Amino acid sequence: MKLGLLALLGVAALIGGVAIGAVALPPGEVIAALLHPGAPDSAIVWSLRVPRALLAFAVGGTLGVSGAALQALVRNPLAEPYLLGISGGAGLAAVVAIAMGLASAWLLPALAFGGALVASAAVYRLSLVGGQRLEPRTLVLAGVVVAFFCGAIMSALLTQTDAPRLRNAFLWLLGGFGGASWPALGAFLLYAVAPLLVLFATASSLDLLSLGDETAHALGARVERTKRIVYFTTALLTAASVAVSGMIGFVGLITPHAIRGWLGSIHRRLLPAVFLASGTLLVAADALARTVVRPAELPVGAVTALIGVPVFAWLLRRSLA
Amino acid sequence: MARTRLLLAAALALAACASPPSRSGPILLVDDAGDTTALAGPAARIVSLAPATTELLFALGAGDRVVGRTRYCDYPAEALAVPSVGDGIAPSVEAIVARAPDLVVAYRSGGNQAAVDGLRALGIPTIQLATDLLDDLDRAALTLGRALGDSARASALVRAMTDSLAAATVRVPEPPTVFILSWDQPPITLGAGSFLSQLLDRAGARNLFADQPQPSFPVSLEAVASRDPDLILVTDEQEPAWASRPEWQVVPAAREKRFVRVIGSEFNRPSPRAARAVRELRRAIERAR
Numbered sequence: 001m002k003l004g005l006l007a008l009l010g011v012a013a014l015i016g017g018v019a020i021g022a023v024a025l026p027p028g029e030v031i032a033a034l035l036h037p038g039a040p041d042s043a044i045v046w047s048l049r050v051p052r053a054l055l056a057f058a059v060g061g062t063l064g065v066s067g068a069a070l071q072a073l074v075r076n077p078l079a080e081p082y083l084l085g086i087s088g089g090a091g092l093a094a095v096v097a098i099a100m101g102l103a104s105a106w107l108l109p110a111l112a113f114g115g116a117l118v119a120s121a122a123v124y125r126l127s128l129v130g131g132q133r134l135e136p137r138t139l140v141l142a143g144v145v146v147a148f149f150c151g152a153i154m155s156a157l158l159t160q161t162d163a164p165r166l167r168n169a170f171l172w173l174l175g176g177f178g179g180a181s182w183p184a185l186g187a188f189l190l191y192a193v194a195p196l197l198v199l200f201a202t203a204s205s206l207d208l209l210s211l212g213d214e215t216a217h218a219l220g221a222r223v224e225r226t227k228r229i230v231y232f233t234t235a236l237l238t239a240a241s242v243a244v245s246g247m248i249g250f251v252g253l254i255t256p257h258a259i260r261g262w263l264g265s266i267h268r269r270l271l272p273a274v275f276l277a278s279g280t281l282l283v284a285a286d287a288l289a290r291t292v293v294r295p296a297e298l299p300v301g302a303v304t305a306l307i308g309v310p311v312f313a314w315l316l317r318r319s320l321a
Numbered sequence: 322m323a324r325t326r327l328l329l330a331a332a333l334a335l336a337a338c339a340s341p342p343s344r345s346g347p348i349l350l351v352d353d354a355g356d357t358t359a360l361a362g363p364a365a366r367i368v369s370l371a372p373a374t375t376e377l378l379f380a381l382g383a384g385d386r387v388v389g390r391t392r393y394c395d396y397p398a399e400a401l402a403v404p405s406v407g408d409g410i411a412p413s414v415e416a417i418v419a420r421a422p423d424l425v426v427a428y429r430s431g432g433n434q435a436a437v438d439g440l441r442a443l444g445i446p447t448i449q450l451a452t453d454l455l456d457d458l459d460r461a462a463l464t465l466g467r468a469l470g471d472s473a474r475a476s477a478l479v480r481a482m483t484d485s486l487a488a489a490t491v492r493v494p495e496p497p498t499v500f501i502l503s504w505d506q507p508p509i510t511l512g513a514g515s516f517l518s519q520l521l522d523r524a525g526a527r528n529l530f531a532d533q534p535q536p537s538f539p540v541s542l543e544a545v546a547s548r549d550p551d552l553i554l555v556t557d558e559q560e561p562a563w564a565s566r567p568e569w570q571v572v573p574a575a576r577e578k579r580f581v582r583v584i585g586s587e588f589n590r591p592s593p594r595a596a597r598a599v600r601e602l603r604r605a606i607e608r609a610r
Contacts, residue, residue, distance in 0.1 A: 022541030041547075043571040048543050051568075108506060168504045171539060178507035178539065181568035295530065295544030297507065 002263055006276040010057065013283040017053030018045065020287055022294040052180035055188060056286040056300075057279035059177075059241045060251050062192050064278025065271050066234040066241075067252025068259075069199050072210040072267065073230045074136040080252040081238035084139070085146030087249070089119020090242035091173050092150040098169040099157045108172075109187075109243035116239030119146050124231060134227045136213075174299030175246035177286050184244050191240035195233040196275075202226055203267035210265065248301045251278050254312045261315055281308060350468055352448035353429045353460070354437075360446050363470025364424035368417050370409040371428035373452035375400050376592040377462050378426075380478055383469050389420040396586055396594075414439045424468055426450060453536070455519045458482060458591045478593065485596035491525035491603055497610065499581060500529040500550035500574065503537060505563035510540045516591055517554070524602040526552070546571040552609050554581045556588055581609045 019030050025041055033045040063081060070079040081087050093115025097108055126142035129135040158169060205226040208216035217223050241248070255278040256270070263273050285303040292298060348360040368389030369375040375394035378387050384399055391409035394400050406416040410432045417425055417440065425440050427433050429449040440447040448468070450461045459479045466475020499521055501511045511517050512533035521528050529550045530540065553574050555561050561580065569575040583605050587594040 022544040023547040044543050044546055047571045048546070048568060168506075168509065171504075171507055171509070176507050176539070178542065179566070179568060181566065183567050290541050290543070293538075295541050295548075296533065296535075296538040297541055299539075 003269065003273055003276070006273055006280070010276045010280045010283075013280040013287075014053050014057060017056065017283045017287045018049045020291050021049050022290050022297075047181070051182045051185045052177050052286065053283050055180045055185045055244060056177050056282045058185065058188060058192065059245050059248070060282025061275035061279035062196065062237045062241050063248065063252040063282075064255040064274040065196065065199055066237045067278075068256035068267070068271060068274045069202075069206060069230050070234050070252075071256055072206040073227055073234075074140050075210055075212065076136070076140050077257065078253070079140065080249075081234065081241075082247070082249050082252070083147065084120070084143030084234075085123045085150065086116050086120045086143075086235050086238040087242055087247045088147035088150035089122075090116035090239055091247050092119070092154050094172055094242075094246075095154045095157055095169045098172060099160070113239045113243040116235065116242055119150060120232070120235035120239070122146050124235075132224070134224060134231065136227075139231070171299065172246050175248035175301040176289065176297065176299055177245055178297060179244070188240055188244045192237055195236045198229060198233050199237075200271055202230060203271055206230065206267040206271075207265075246301075248282070248304060250301065250305045250308055251282055254308050255281060258312055258315045348467060348470065350446075350448050350464055352464065353451040353457075354449045356449070358446045358448050360424060360468060364446075364468045366420070366422045366424070367468075368406060368420050368422040368425045369394065370406075370412050370417075370426060370433075371450070371452050371590075372396065372409075372586065373458070373590045373592055374426045374428070374450055374461060374465065375403075376590075376594070377458075377465055377478075378469075380593045381462070381465060381469060381471065381474055383465075383471075386469070388422060389417060396592070412436050414443075418443060418445065424448070426465070426468075428452065452591060454514070454516055455486070455591050455595060458593075458595070482593055482595070486523065486599065489596040489599040489603075490523040491599075493525040496525055496527040497551035497606065498529045498548070499526045499552045499554050499606070500545055500548075500572075501554045502561075502563075503556070505561070507539045508542055508545070509537055510545075511537045517556075517588060520588065520595070520599055520602055521554070523599045524606060526602075526606050542568055542571065550574050552579050552581050552606065554583070556583060579609055581605045 019027060021044070023044060029041055030045055033039045033042040036042065037046060067080040070081070070084060071077060090112040093111040094108055097111045123139065123142045123146045127135060127139040129138055208219050209223065209226060213223050256274050259270060259273045259277050263269055282304060285307055286300050289298040289300045289303045346362065348363065350358045350360065352358065365386055366388045367378060367386050369378055369387055370391055372391065372394045375387060375390050376396055378384065379397050379400060387400070387403050389406045390400055390403045392405045392407060393409065404420065406420060407413050409428050410430055412433070414436050422445060425445055425447040427437050427447055427449045429451040433449065437447050437449055448464065450464060451457045452461055459482070462479050463472070463475050466472045501517055503509050503511055510530050511528070512535045513528065513531045514534050514536040518528040518531060529545070529548050551574065563569055564575045564578055583602055587598040
């Protein structure tokens, strides 16, 4: 029931994302463009708006689910891809490329992806206690440390970069869907679908994990294996997200909490709901990002927080009342 | 601003009336921040913190008085012989002081106020000049001329720049629209408040986003597609790779690779080379059409 409601909201957001944009098109023309690929505005609608809305939805959903899974894994409400250093590695690789003038359109996502994988491998290696056990508390600390380290290198590099490139690197880091296209969506789905399915399949283990390692073990979960799977799938998902849209924070942190307060924390229901809600949030944020100051655009990460924080504050107050 | 101009005009009138070039005695400078700075006499050791002011100083025949520059000051070639003090935005006060200047010409920017205050606190006369647009050039040249104690030469340079720009300026009945792409990921374009936009106006073309006052901003591809530019201006050395990306195919000028390519620092900053830049841009536009 609640899942159905979220799905409806998601569809509404997608329709809205296709209906509005930098160019004001009357709804009739948008529909005509959707139905007849030869219509005057069909290039704008089909080549730009539709893949952009879908990509925003997929990336939003992916970041949300990654956040929810990581929160269960480390049993820490602050966990999200940002905190665990994964985005930091991706951002660092991208900034290095931009600062050195290497940032071609195809290379940048690939480098960001590589950076995220290296950073997550470093975090993983750091947090293996005694060579085997993945200790949640150590994982959080290792993530924070790696994120800070990446951030420090980025700041140092950015001061050595000339002004226009610096600005571009910052804009890239703030995230956005300006480069969305069908191939970008295709590439993202190619990377993301399998890890997402894996995460959904671990839902019941996540329920056990969030109770604590000992309890989970006593209840029959293969704790270490699940933790490793969850960690690497979320790393993969985050890397793919950063590669296509830069570093979009906040979605992975807040949406899981909001949905947990509303739906409870059974992951089999939580994960799909978080996917729908996060996707909806990002599509709505992106629609605003490209229309509020048109023909200019706002960084979508900023808009996400501007919409999300008041909503979250309201939910928080309501759940405490 | 108006008051600054008025003061400056009055000062110039005075200077023009009765001042032999090497007159000694205090010189009062009013800069683009509205601050008044006193020099004991014509500046002899100048640190210039913007490529545009470095070019102007050399054009005013004062290259030998420039004792410090930024690492971006690469024109004229002789400027490269001057020791660099590093960055022009948030510059290193220590590196500047080490050059023992009697005048520092800073680029006017919010990020520079702390350094300017620091230099002034050390007793080093420091002025801030905006050098973002063509219109800034004359004012900067005249202020520098006063600082050098050679206002006559500055007036002559301003006249020469004005005349050569007027001669290079082209007016056409239906100027082609040009989309300026300064970065492709995310797409960033330049608005009316940019030097390149001003060059386009003079080169007989029109910036596609001339209705946007800001110097630069991330732009929606959708807006570019619907405004359908005649040409795309790129300042990159290599062939633009983004143009073959799928999302750019909605922009006919990108699909058909109708590019205007210009390379060189004369397109990045206002300078005495602006007239040459306008002519080169005009040729590039004609080639591309």
